Amino acid sequence: MTRYLGLDVGGTSCKLAVVAAEGDRRGELVATAAIPTGPGDPADVLARLAAAAAELAAAAGPVAAAGIGLPGLFDEDSGRVVFLPNLPPAWTGREVAGPLAATLGVPVALLNDARAFTLAESRMGAAAGCPTVVCLTLGTGVGGGVVVDGRLRFGPHGRAGELGHQVIEVGGPPCGCGNRGCVEAFAAGAALCRLGGRDSPEAVFAAAAAGDERAAAAVRSVVGRLAVGIANLVTVLWPERVVVGGGVAAAGAGLFGPLRAAVAASAPLVDPDAYEIVPAALGPAAGAIGAALWAREGSR
Numbered sequence: 001m002t003r004y005l006g007l008d009v010g011g012t013s014c015k016l017a018v019v020a021a022e023g024d025r026r027g028e029l030v031a032t033a034a035i036p037t038g039p040g041d042p043a044d045v046l047a048r049l050a051a052a053a054a055e056l057a058a059a060a061g062p063v064a065a066a067g068i069g070l071p072g073l074f075d076e077d078s079g080r081v082v083f084l085p086n087l088p089p090a091w092t093g094r095e096v097a098g099p100l101a102a103t104l105g106v107p108v109a110l111l112n113d114a115r116a117f118t119l120a121e122s123r124m125g126a127a128a129g130c131p132t133v134v135c136l137t138l139g140t141g142v143g144g145g146v147v148v149d150g151r152l153r154f155g156p157h158g159r160a161g162e163l164g165h166q167v168i169e170v171g172g173p174p175c176g177c178g179n180r181g182c183v184e185a186f187a188a189g190a191a192l193c194r195l196g197g198r199d200s201p202e203a204v205f206a207a208a209a210a211g212d213e214r215a216a217a218a219v220r221s222v223v224g225r226l227a228v229g230i231a232n233l234v235t236v237l238w239p240e241r242v243v244v245g246g247g248v249a250a251a252g253a254g255l256f257g258p259l260r261a262a263v264a265a266s267a268p269l270v271d272p273d274a275y276e277i278v279p280a281a282l283g284p285a286a287g288a289i290g291a292a293l294w295a296r297e298g299s300r
């Protein structure tokens with residue numbers, strides 16, 4: 001099977017994966033690696049990333065193409081960063097695809113990290129085999145993506161699928177995108193911590209489970225708001241599966257039962273047996289796996 005390399009650039013660490021895929025067969029994960037992103041200049045980070053990529057490709061390749069998942073906006077044509085909210089401003093305008101392509105000697109495609117997560121979970125993870133899939137990542141922000149009839153809805157520069165920026169309350173709290181009342185303004189990790197009066201999502205979920213009323217109310221609030229956003233998507237798309245991942249979801253395994261009930265209540269036109277809401281299955285390597293799959297699919 002042909003092998004592809006995927007890279008996932010994060011605020012704390014960069015993950016790498018080699019995936020083997022052929023025809024319509026489900027891809028196979030061949031190898032993974034990770035390096036710390038570090039506080040250095042983007043040129044240094046990219047040089048270390050290129051070296052790690054070349055090393056992994058030599059060990060687990062050869063690879064036919066590579067993909068890079070970026071946590072923000074990029075220009076597809078120039079291969080340059082437009083804006084990465086969780087990385088230093090020096091990344092803006094930086095060319096990412098070209099230097100890596102030169103090091104590896106293969107084509108390099110860019111995509112948003114949440115779209116990479118979506119592609120990975122829909123092809124090889126919790127929604128493998130499902131034609132229409134909605135994926136959400138709950139972490140620092142709320143990212144996402146949709147696969148419709150087997151195809152990732154990418155849009156110009158990969159900007160389709162910003163599920164966290166659906167407005168669910170007119171005039172609601174301000175969101176990082178400049179709008180108000182988005183799902184992200186209610187359901188991101190920071191909102192949960194603020195409402196729950198704790199330093200981390202894990203601490204809020206633990207306190208809620210131990211009977212702390214403020215923490216329990218924060219979890220109920222996040223579940224309720226998230227359910228409205230998911231119900232909208234379920235009503236519009238009728239996906240077979242909704243995949244929820246990211247750090248906040250991983251911390252709150254107890255999230256899923258109440259979430260299913262709340263989504264069903266908010267989507268009365270959709271048969272509740274027609275879709276499942278499931279936790280992500282691929283773990284921290286999902287973004288890198290998705291970037292590798294995009295190296296293959298994006299160029300077809």
Ligand SMILES: [Zn+2]
Nearest residue numbers: 165175177182
């Ligand atoms: Zn927003």
